[in-house]
Amino acid sequence: MKETPNPGGTGRQDRAKRVISAAVKLFVRRGYEAVSLDEIAITAAIETDVLIADFGDKEAVAIAMMAQVQYQILEPLVKKIADAHATPQGKLVGFINGLASLAVRRSDFMLLMIRFSMDFKGRDDKLENRSRMINSQLIKIVDGIIGMGAMRGAFRTDIDRAEIATFIVGGLTGMVLEWWRRGETVDGVKATRTFRRIVMRGLEDSMRKDQFADGARFPGHHP
Helix, strand or coil: CCCCCCCCCCCHHHHHHHHHHHHHHHHHHCCCCCCCCHHHHHHHHCCCHHHHHHCHHHHHHHHHHHHHHHHHHHHHHHHHHHCCCCHHHHHHHHHHHHHHHHHHHHHHHHHHHHHHHHHHCCCCCCHHHHHHHHHHHHHHHHHHHHHHHHHCCCCCCCCCCHHHHHHHHHHHHHHHHHHHHHHHCCCHHHHHHHHHHHHEEEEEHHCCCCCCCCCCCCCCCCC
């Protein structure tokens, strides 16, 4: 079984693109287990035997798709953040804006990441490991930015930075799902701006005591 297709010319490269494009649509809509190689081949307008010759099996198709997520989403984002000569605040804003922009331009791959993280959970195999690695890399980017901000006194240090990174990545992926569910009723620009403001204000407001800390009372609460 091949991990990724090995293009042997423009014809094979074109087929690989069509297979991945077809598989993304099918996997996002119906999930990994419900989709067959025959369905992928039909949607991509090629013979199943040709698809198998190019890729090997359905697992190899999924891994090739995740490699595309790595290439088209993670690597450009990592490079952009690394190259930015900015403050920690600027880098974090760049990350939020960058991932939100990718969610608009490549919503198919963003939804695929979310879908695969659910479909492959608990499999304990190559697919789960690859999916987990993608999410871990996103969290690692944010964790590094938060750590830099904490060292420079720009971000609060009373909350575990791994928890902050998980909240930010989880919040952004949740926002992608809302755009997908509600379509044109959600203004992506406004939603991103709101999310960004909440995150930045929360990180920088280190001197303010948390009104809703464990054991604290809140309006309308009666023990």
